[in-house]
Amino acid sequence: MLHIENVSKLFNPGTVDEKIALIGIQLHLKPGDFVTVIGSNGAGKSTLMNIISGVIKPDTGLVNIEGQSVGHLAEYQRSRWIGRVFQDPMAGTAPHMSIEENLAMAYRRGKNRGFSFGVTTARRNLFKQELSRLGIGLENRLRAKVGMLSGGERQALSLLMATFTRPQILLLDEHTAALDPARADLITSLTKEIVRDMNLTTLMVTHNMEQAIRLGNRLIMMDKGKIILDIDEERKKDLTIERLMSEFEQISGTKMADDRVVLG
Amino acid sequence: MELFLKIGEGSIQLGLLYALLALGVYITFRILDFPDLTVDGSFTTGSAIAAVMIVHGFSPWLACLGAFAGGLVAGACTGLLHTKGKINGLLSGILMMIALYSINLRILGSPNVSIFGSDMVFDHISPITLMLIIVIAFKLLLDAFLRTDMGLALRATGDNKQMIRSLGANTDTTTIIGVSLSNGLVALSGAFVAQTSTFADATSGIGMIVIGLASVIIGEAIFGAKTVFRATLAVILGSIVYRIVVTAALRIEWFEASDLKLITAVIVIIALVFPAVRSKVKQKGLAKKRSAELLSNIQTAPYSKPTGGEQ
Numbered sequence: 001m002l003h004i005e006n007v008s009k010l011f012n013p014g015t016v017d018e019k020i021a022l023i024g025i026q027l028h029l030k031p032g033d034f035v036t037v038i039g040s041n042g043a044g045k046s047t048l049m050n051i052i053s054g055v056i057k058p059d060t061g062l063v064n065i066e067g068q069s070v071g072h073l074a075e076y077q078r079s080r081w082i083g084r085v086f087q088d089p090m091a092g093t094a095p096h097m098s099i100e101e102n103l104a105m106a107y108r109r110g111k112n113r114g115f116s117f118g119v120t121t122a123r124r125n126l127f128k129q130e131l132s133r134l135g136i137g138l139e140n141r142l143r144a145k146v147g148m149l150s151g152g153e154r155q156a157l158s159l160l161m162a163t164f165t166r167p168q169i170l171l172l173d174e175h176t177a178a179l180d181p182a183r184a185d186l187i188t189s190l191t192k193e194i195v196r197d198m199n200l201t202t203l204m205v206t207h208n209m210e211q212a213i214r215l216g217n218r219l220i221m222m223d224k225g226k227i228i229l230d231i232d233e234e235r236k237k238d239l240t241i242e243r244l245m246s247e248f249e250q251i252s253g254t255k256m257a258d259d260r261v262v263l264g
Numbered sequence: 265m266e267l268f269l270k271i272g273e274g275s276i277q278l279g280l281l282y283a284l285l286a287l288g289v290y291i292t293f294r295i296l297d298f299p300d301l302t303v304d305g306s307f308t309t310g311s312a313i314a315a316v317m318i319v320h321g322f323s324p325w326l327a328c329l330g331a332f333a334g335g336l337v338a339g340a341c342t343g344l345l346h347t348k349g350k351i352n353g354l355l356s357g358i359l360m361m362i363a364l365y366s367i368n369l370r371i372l373g374s375p376n377v378s379i380f381g382s383d384m385v386f387d388h389i390s391p392i393t394l395m396l397i398i399v400i401a402f403k404l405l406l407d408a409f410l411r412t413d414m415g416l417a418l419r420a421t422g423d424n425k426q427m428i429r430s431l432g433a434n435t436d437t438t439t440i441i442g443v444s445l446s447n448g449l450v451a452l453s454g455a456f457v458a459q460t461s462t463f464a465d466a467t468s469g470i471g472m473i474v475i476g477l478a479s480v481i482i483g484e485a486i487f488g489a490k491t492v493f494r495a496t497l498a499v500i501l502g503s504i505v506y507r508i509v510v511t512a513a514l515r516i517e518w519f520e521a522s523d524l525k526l527i528t529a530v531i532v533i534i535a536l537v538f539p540a541v542r543s544k545v546k547q548k549g550l551a552k553k554r555s556a557e558l559l560s561n562i563q564t565a566p567y568s569k570p571t572g573g574e575q
């Protein structure tokens with residue numbers, strides 16, 4: 001499904017500001033894999049997401065999606081395989097356009113955009129049906145401007161827009177981090193439901209260890225641009241936060257020192 | 265009374281003639297969020313192409329079509345400079361505007377070309393009637409276009425580029441299409457203006473960007489821009505209101521015709537500053553009221569749990 005082969009990325013190479021964002025990353029996802037990704041600030045998690053989606057081109061290495069090399073494709077060309085939700089609830093939707101218009105744009109993901117109307121009666125019914133899955137009443141507000149929605153509502157809409165066309169790969173980059181706990185829980189459970197129902201191959205970055213352990217069938221931990229820990233389904237079943245912490249300390253020789261990593 | 269009617273009629277005609285220009289400026293400034301200064305050049309390009317074609321015996325309608333096409337090409341060049349050449353948006357427009365100045369002189373062959381006595385689109389129909397039909401037609405077409413899949417992508421390019429790119433639209437292409445379409449409308453406006461004034465002049469485009477902007481801002485301020493339908497209507501009415509204001513101002517004795525551009529600039533400044541100041545004052549008042557409310561709440565219920573949050 002997704003193959004990442006020996007990918008490296010430096011920022012500001014050769015200067016005093018040189019940052020090793022990724023170094024020699026190998027990652028292979030099977031169809032239907034739901035992988036949670038944890039790691040301290042600056043570990044390279046977002047850079048990895050950006051390289052998969054084509055926002056950033058790697059210095060070395062290959063990215064393969066469904067057996068096809070996508071290295072030469074721009075972000076907008078890869079979008080037919082990849083749905084994304086960003087950390088910032090503002091990032092995934094167009095605020096001055098209505099809910100139905102936003103959904104209409106997502107509906108055309110990776111297809112040609114021509115001169116047929118974006119919102120038709122048939123599509124509106126489909127949108128209503130999809131929105132009602134979120135269970136937060138957005139199906140009755142199709143014409144409301146997205147800018148009027150709360151952060152949680154916008155993020156739920158972003159999640160729907162990223163998934164309802166069944167992309168081959170779903171990338172979630174700390175997509176609950178900017179929300180208050182109640183709304184973060186809502187988005188988390190929606191994520192779990194949608195990923196399960198649609199059997200989406202998913203890579204989810206989270207700073208919440210408990211969540212990373214509870215969700216998905218595989219867990220990877222990143223540090224300083226490398227994948228330092230890769231825990232499969234079998235071992236993940238009886239994983240605890242304590243065990244994860246001690247593994248990290250053993251491998252890296254330091255304590256997990258990051259306030260943003262939430263334990264429970 | 266008669267004077268007012270006369271001012272009104274003249275203003276409506278001028279307003280409609282320049283309404284297409286205003287719609288063009290609306291596409292770049294408001295929809296694409298792209299401050300495009302090509303307009304001063306492409307307006308003249310439109311009138312130059314139309315005038316020269318008319319002089320050479322082409323049908324005036326064909327001349328309008330030629331002007332529209334010329335504007336499309338000019339706008340596409342600006343879009344290409346910005347997206348593919350990675351040149352700052354303002355600078356791309358300025359570069360194109362300067363380049364067009366020479367190109368327009370080439371098209372005209374002399375600083376101005378008279379088309380007096382030639383066939384023109386207004387020969388058998390009054391400019392007000394014809395322009396009203398044309399402007400409404402273009403408004404409705406533009407509204408419809410902005411609701412198509414491509415139109416939605418174009419609007420999203422100005423609203424949230426990152427998002428529409430992640431949904432698979434090439435924002436370089438949508439930007440080029442938008443800027444091109446905008447300048448096509450501007451040039452078409454130039455073609456109609458040349459036919460009412462019966463000549464095309466190499467300098468006629470100077471200040472057009474500010475006139476277009478004035479129409480957009482005045483229209484939105486007075487008539488609102490909640491939906492695309494409302495916004496395009498507001499822009500057209502704004503173009504007419506702008507003409508009324510200018511005509512009224514020029515009737516004040518002290519002003520001279522040459523003060524037109526200064527008056528325009530002042531109108532735009534007022535229209536830009538006023539809403540910002542108004543919302544700031546409003547916000548301040550609201551904040552004061554809210555603070556007072558919260559304070560009195562604390563005094564009456566000292567141990568109440570904090571409420572609120574999102575929603």
Ligand SMILES: Nc1ncnc2c1ncn2[C@@H]1O[C@H](COP(=O)(O)OP(=O)(O)O)[C@@H](O)[C@H]1O
Pocket residue numbers: 011012019020021039040041042043044045046047048
């Ligand atoms: N655009 C950029 N320019 C320079 N350095 C960057 C840029 N993006 C990321 N980095 C650096 O690359 C490293 C990895 O960043 P990132 O992938 O955002 O980490 P994470 O998402 O795991 O917190 C960090 O050291 C960061 O400072």
Ligand SMILES: [Mg+2]
Pocket residue numbers: 045046047
């Ligand atoms: Mg990050």
